[in-house]
Amino acid sequence: MRKLRNFFVTGLIVLIPVITSVLVLRFLFNVSDGIFGPLISRLTGVNIPGIGVITGIVIIMVTGLLAANYFGSRLIRFAENALSRMPVVRGIYLISKQIVDAFFHPETTPFRQVCVVEYPRKGVYTIGFVTRELPGDEASEPMVGIFVAATPNPTFGFYILVPKSQVTYLDMPVDEGLKMVVSGGIIIPANMSSAFQKKSSDQEQA
Numbered sequence: 001m002r003k004l005r006n007f008f009v010t011g012l013i014v015l016i017p018v019i020t021s022v023l024v025l026r027f028l029f030n031v032s033d034g035i036f037g038p039l040i041s042r043l044t045g046v047n048i049p050g051i052g053v054i055t056g057i058v059i060i061m062v063t064g065l066l067a068a069n070y071f072g073s074r075l076i077r078f079a080e081n082a083l084s085r086m087p088v089v090r091g092i093y094l095i096s097k098q099i100v101d102a103f104f105h106p107e108t109t110p111f112r113q114v115c116v117v118e119y120p121r122k123g124v125y126t127i128g129f130v131t132r133e134l135p136g137d138e139a140s141e142p143m144v145g146i147f148v149a150a151t152p153n154p155t156f157g158f159y160i161l162v163p164k165s166q167v168t169y170l171d172m173p174v175d176e177g178l179k180m181v182v183s184g185g186i187i188i189p190a191n192m193s194s195a196f197q198k199k200s201s202d203q204e205q206a
Contacts (some may be wrong), residue, residue, distance in 0.1 A: 112178035
């Protein structure tokens with residue numbers, strides 16, 4: 001009986017990641033096909049499963065081709081400027097673009113550094129991304145602007161201002177921090193524990 005139970009558990013360990021991957025790919029396929037598939041069906045009168053995915057891939061390739069030449073890049077820049085001026089779309093577009101830039105172009109991302117703050121209450125820590133530092137004066141200490149990304153979709157989140165003394169900066173690339181947020185903590189860099197140890201020792205000395 002114990003051997004049967006072990007076989008069952010081993011089978012689950014092997015199959016769950018496979019089934020999860022298939023379900024995620026199926027979801028992405030259905031979403032992609034659902035965006036362009038109905039449009040193609042209306043234009044052609046033919047409903048072909050998967051045509052939306054193929055259309056999406058073609059659009060992505062054509063967009064990349066346009067972005068690689070002078071006139072296409074100017075056209076894309078004009079569209080980006082138009083989107084960045086729309087009241088509602090502006091916030092969603094700019095944050096999404098910043099997240100994508102952080103993944104694919106870390107050197108140009110507006111996120112300066114990964115950090116940890118004690119938020120939303122004492123004893124609970126949140127991963128954030130530093131966007132700017134605001135200098136203080138004689139009456140107040142410097143503040144740090146932090147974008148807290150949501151899991152598993154980092155294009156959503158919120159912005160907080162935290163006193164600099166309450167911010168722990170992590171020595172890790174921004175894209176690694178984003179991977180940690182997207183994975184829901186499954187991917188955790190090794191220096192996370194050392195950062196918390198340093199914070200604890202600093203608090204004890206204080």
